[in-house]
Amino acid sequence: DAGVIQSPRHEVTEMGQEVTLRCKPISGHDYLFWYRQTMMRGLELLIYFNNNVPIDDSGMPEDRFSAKMPNASFSTLKIQPSEPRDSAVYFCASSLASEGQPQHFGDGTRLSIL
Amino acid sequence: QKEVEQNSGPLSVPEGAIASLNCTYSDRVSQSFFWYRQYSGKSPELIMSIYSNGDKEDGRFTAQLNKASQYVSLLIRDSQPSDSATYLCAVNGRGSTLGRLYFGRGTQLTVWP
Numbered sequence: 001d002a003g004v005i006q007s008p009r010h011e012v013t014e015m016g017q018e019v020t021l022r023c024k025p026i027s028g029h030d031y032l033f034w035y036r037q038t039m040m041r042g043l044e045l046l047i048y049f050n051n052n053v054p055i056d057d058s059g060m061p062e063d064r065f066s067a068k069m070p071n072a073s074f075s076t077l078k079i080q081p082s083e084p085r086d087s088a089v090y091f092c093a094s095s096l097a098s099e100g101q102p103q104h105f106g107d108g109t110r111l112s113i114l
Numbered sequence: 115q116k117e118v119e120q121n122s123g124p125l126s127v128p129e130g131a132i133a134s135l136n137c138t139y140s141d142r143v144s145q146s147f148f149w150y151r152q153y154s155g156k157s158p159e160l161i162m163s164i165y166s167n168g169d170k171e172d173g174r175f176t177a178q179l180n181k182a183s184q185y186v187s188l189l190i191r192d193s194q195p196s197d198s199a200t201y202l203c204a205v206n207g208r209g210s211t212l213g214r215l216y217f218g219r220g221t222q223l224t225v226w227p
Contacts, residue, residue, distance in 0.1 A: 031213040042217070042219040042220065043158070043217045045214070048213070048214060055213075056211070091157055091158070095213060097213065099145065099146065099206065099212060100145060100146035100163075100165055100206060101146075101213075102148050102160045102215075103160075103204075104160070105157040105158050105159070106157060107156075
C-alpha cells in the first residue's frame, strides 16, 4: 500500500513568494497532521484535521500560514508571503481514528527560503 | 499542556552494547506510547508501540512501560551502527485531543564500531 505522499520533496524560493506544500494521506485514514521540524524547535505540530475538518490550528505560527483539506485524499499547507525563518522540513502524517493508532509520516518537504 | 521529556543525549554506545532510551510524560491518562526512529534527513518511522504495563519485545528492541511512574523506555540490544539515529518518544492525546500524538525532542543515538 502507498504511504503518505508529499510534494514537492524540495523547494527553494525567494522571500516573499507563495509556497504550497501538498499531501496525500494513506487511503482510509481519518486524521491528517502537518508538522514542521527544525534543529532549534524539534518537531512541531502546526495543524491537524479529522475527516477533513480542522481540529486544532493553534500551532500555525502566523496568519501567513494556512492549510486546507478539500477532500479525504488531499491537503495543502500554504505560506504567503514566505520568510527565511520558515525554512524547515515540513512533514505530513496520517492515522486512523481509533484510539491508540500511530501516525505514519510522509517523506517531508525540505523548504529553503532565500 | 501535555509534556513528553526524553533524556537529552546524545547517547553514544559501542557496537554490541545495550542502548537505553528513556521518556517521561506528564499526563496520567495517556494510554498509548510509541517510539519512532528518524535517520538524518529522513522522516520519523514507527518502530514500537506499547499500550500495557510491562515489556514488549520485537527483535532487538524492547519497549518498557510503567504507567504508575509515567515512564516509557526503549532498549536496543546488540546495538549496530545502523541503529544510529534520533529516537522520538510519542504519547497519545485523549478526549478533545484524541488522534494527536505528543512528541519528545528526541534522543540522538550513535553506535560506534
